[in-house]
Amino acid sequence: MPSQAPNLSQPPAPALPKLLESIRNKVQQYLGQGKVAQYIPALGKIDPRKFGMAVCTVDGVCTAVGDAHEAFSIQSISKVFTLTLALRSFPDELWSRCGREPSGSRFNSLVQLEHEQGVPRNPFINAGALVVADLLTTHGANARAHLLDFMRRLSGNAGVAFDSVVARSEADTGFRNAALANFMKSYGVIKGAVPQVLDTYFHQCALAMSCVDLAKAALFLANRGTQPGLVGEVLTPVQTRRVNALMLTCGLYDAVGEFAYDVGLPAKSGVGGGIVAVVPGRLSIAVWSPELGPEGNSVLGVAALQELVESTGWGIF
Amino acid sequence: MPSQAPNLSQPPAPALPKLLESIRNKVQQYLGQGKVAQYIPALGKIDPRKFGMAVCTVDGVCTAVGDAHEAFSIQSISKVFTLTLALRSFPDELWSRCGREPSGSRFNSLVQLEHEQGVPRNPFINAGALVVADLLTTHGANARAHLLDFMRRLSGNAGVAFDSVVARSEADTGFRNAALANFMKSYGVIKGAVPQVLDTYFHQCALAMSCVDLAKAALFLANRGTQPGLVGEVLTPVQTRRVNALMLTCGLYDAVGEFAYDVGLPAKSGVGGGIVAVVPGRLSIAVWSPELGPEGNSVLGVAALQELVESTGWGIF
């Protein structure tokens, strides 16, 4: 049997800052190929040329490039962290109301939900994230505050906050999410009051965090559930594996298959242009560039991750 | 940065035969939990207690246990190899007629196909495999002979053959597949004559191979596309990554998410009770036990792979 890790060619440690810088330059060529999300005004005003990338290794060293310290709207990336909270506290209830399989449908589709009696396929489509938000909302005194505290502790940044303008915009235009929540409520899959559940959900999407914040916050996923610098486990190793597997099979909207091939890392994207990815056992990555491809994933973000994996051999396939 | 493979604890080489033997014993407890596939008589007659497992490392060493030398009906596992043939010869045509994303629907559903104008989601659902069979059938002189020769060369076993009883049974009961093929033909997605395409498909499903044959045949997928002992590449490294990514995201019917979590390896199952899995860069695995769970995957097969990964840390998450 081979005595070394098979699929990783190891770049020398000092190479990482240089590598990120070179990736940043390389992916500039894709600028203009995507479109900044326009569905809420606050997102549409972002400078499309923003680009940030941060990598944190499990020994706690973080490398950042570009606008990696600038906060942006993490949107659906928040689903990874609310899932983590739900898994910590009420896993049985979660899995009795939410599946763990790819959906094959748009992230906000109601069709499958009707055929499957209101039980969403996985926690990363909107319906599933609303079930998670329902769990957090109905089981705790103050879901928003609890989530905010969790994100501050994970990122080590007490300045992490909700962008209230974005949150309000989400609420003003979130009819599809309101439809999903009411629909699941009609099946009894959502237990709490719909407006409160939506409030939690719209706020989690409006979390403003930087690449550095996000890479730090996701590090436990690369480290078998333990966050460097925090006492105790965030998740057990087995739960961590679950989250990573879900990210790989369900984390990239309708481009799961393409991303698994192009990049080959567990990851979760958001329409704010961010993507968080994990190299299990090794490091976490966050990348941000606002222009989105047709499936809603950051064009430069995907390209940067692909470059990173091709340069390092960190992909899992 | 860590200087070693993070997520693999390496068992000493001699441990493998022992390990497979211990796995074999351990999974016996699940006997009786699944059901042998009954949809064709030839499959229904199999002794449900059969169990075989084989592992081949990229340096060419194979370890086998139980009934690993007994041929069984590989069924949908054949889709990996016909996909490989199609990728070698007509990748562009393939991807213009077949997607690469999880389907979220039953392997033989027509619903999605109608909504997406006859283009199947991926090559591992039946519709996609029929498109692959169509490519092989219309582009070559003798698709069946070509496939058989390919499987013999990959496995190094000139005795690999079609089970003609199974092939005939498939044809006699394959109305759903005939529906799929005719449906895609009505959209122009299938170009050849439906009966010939079905003939290819029913024969590929009726390939009889042992665990040892299959583990050997799949070894190139663990070895960046190169088959030990064969001249030249079977697939390029990039194509190999594509097949592995497709196996992880689409290879286990409706249990893709569960399997990614439980096992965490690219794999493809068949209703004959076989599963082929790949540890990229390291080794290939084939396991066989006829009793199937509700999603159509071998109960003991999945359990054995899970045991193997938990004992070795070979999972990718």
Add this chain to the structure above:
Amino acid sequence: MPSQAPNLSQPPAPALPKLLESIRNKVQQYLGQGKVAQYIPALGKIDPRKFGMAVCTVDGVCTAVGDAHEAFSIQSISKVFTLTLALRSFPDELWSRCGREPSGSRFNSLVQLEHEQGVPRNPFINAGALVVADLLTTHGANARAHLLDFMRRLSGNAGVAFDSVVARSEADTGFRNAALANFMKSYGVIKGAVPQVLDTYFHQCALAMSCVDLAKAALFLANRGTQPGLVGEVLTPVQTRRVNALMLTCGLYDAVGEFAYDVGLPAKSGVGGGIVAVVPGRLSIAVWSPELGPEGNSVLGVAALQELVESTGWGIF
């Protein structure tokens, strides 16, 4: 060419009271075969043995039997009258946002709606009735008051009122309708504020009217759009034909085909147990019995209409 009421041979006037009495007796045998709607408490408390029937001829004579003077919750029967209001005032806007074809799906399904970009199939499924409610709500000062006034004038009964207990129950449990409304709002098919639209809708369903009220109110549909005793047309003859055609093809939930065969009259049912039917050119009918069959139509109500048609030959086929 034709100079007379088209489609009837006239039973002698005195026969009608006797006929209704005999029908009432005859259908008692079906008591206990259906179930009173339970989805809101106010409906569930109704005495299942209630039975009323009223017939009004186009010359203004009304015949009533049983509990025909007792008000009940008209529920979806209200859709006929809100459609009438919308047709009077904004037909073009209506038909640009709502189809006129049978849906083939459950009255509250979201699936078709998603496949057809939020445009409901017809005004008698819930989604379509919500579009109608949206038109009435956004175009007038006070949709509820306007509708109430309309129903009072049509029925000649100033005591017609909303049942506020029922209206509140509808709102408390109307998550599926809230889902539909939010969903259409997300497509821009609903223009008004969702809570107001739902308020109109929940109130129209909570209209309390008797069989006599309803038969009177629907008489214009049997009289080419003119209501005996009111000045001017309620609808033009052509619009009236449209409503009648919609009732026949879409008025009885999932039992349109059965009802067309069993009864063969344009009709609209409600889960309160009422059914309004029309014999074009001749008379209107209202029948009420709370027990519902599996498709949500009054069991005794359908049986009574069938008896009536079989005794008189008034069916259209």
Add this chain to the structure above:
Amino acid sequence: MPSQAPNLSQPPAPALPKLLESIRNKVQQYLGQGKVAQYIPALGKIDPRKFGMAVCTVDGVCTAVGDAHEAFSIQSISKVFTLTLALRSFPDELWSRCGREPSGSRFNSLVQLEHEQGVPRNPFINAGALVVADLLTTHGANARAHLLDFMRRLSGNAGVAFDSVVARSEADTGFRNAALANFMKSYGVIKGAVPQVLDTYFHQCALAMSCVDLAKAALFLANRGTQPGLVGEVLTPVQTRRVNALMLTCGLYDAVGEFAYDVGLPAKSGVGGGIVAVVPGRLSIAVWSPELGPEGNSVLGVAALQELVESTGWGIF
């Protein structure tokens, strides 16, 4: 109670030839608005200016205009007559394998069929007609000959025949129908051998008949099931009502609602450009003009029926 033909004011007999001639002239204005069916070559070659219309009253008088004596491909109109044959001989078996409700889906959709376990919604969508063809094929010695004999007797024209060129074209391009038949076979809803069932179906669609033939053949539907000139009932009065109700609710593809409103008669159309309609108690009508609207119904045919009904008040609403 009723002692007379129910639903008509009678135009003086001499008016009819003049009326048909005037209708024929009037609808010429719509020429060029539709498209001749192109899916099989034999249909595509028809002169689009052909127009025929025939009316037969229940007392046996037929009036014809234009190309009413020229045979054309009746296509889906045949579904009325195969349904009649099935209703005569095996009604119970028919309704256990086929529904009686509008489908809300394209005539050749597989989606609904999958959601409803292979049982078609009604006998006028293709799937339902294939079930009917299956019944005729498996229960009789020679379904084709039996149907041909039936059509000759009903029309009184021994020259009625299958157009073998059309039948062959149907078979060559009928992949969607082959998909439907195989799909239902996989559910056990179709019992016979698929190729034989398709052969029956493709031949029934290829029946060549003139407007006069068709109006005569459909006369029993206007006459409570009895065909003038034939001994015994074709259908019972109750069965006849069933066929008429099905035609009104399911006979015009996706334009059932529009047609019920525009024309208001039970009718069945075919992509050959023919439409058969019934004025219950009074007469049967056949009209033919090859140009089809987007829903697959003859543009001039629908317009002609609408003219006829507006001139005579024969509509049922």
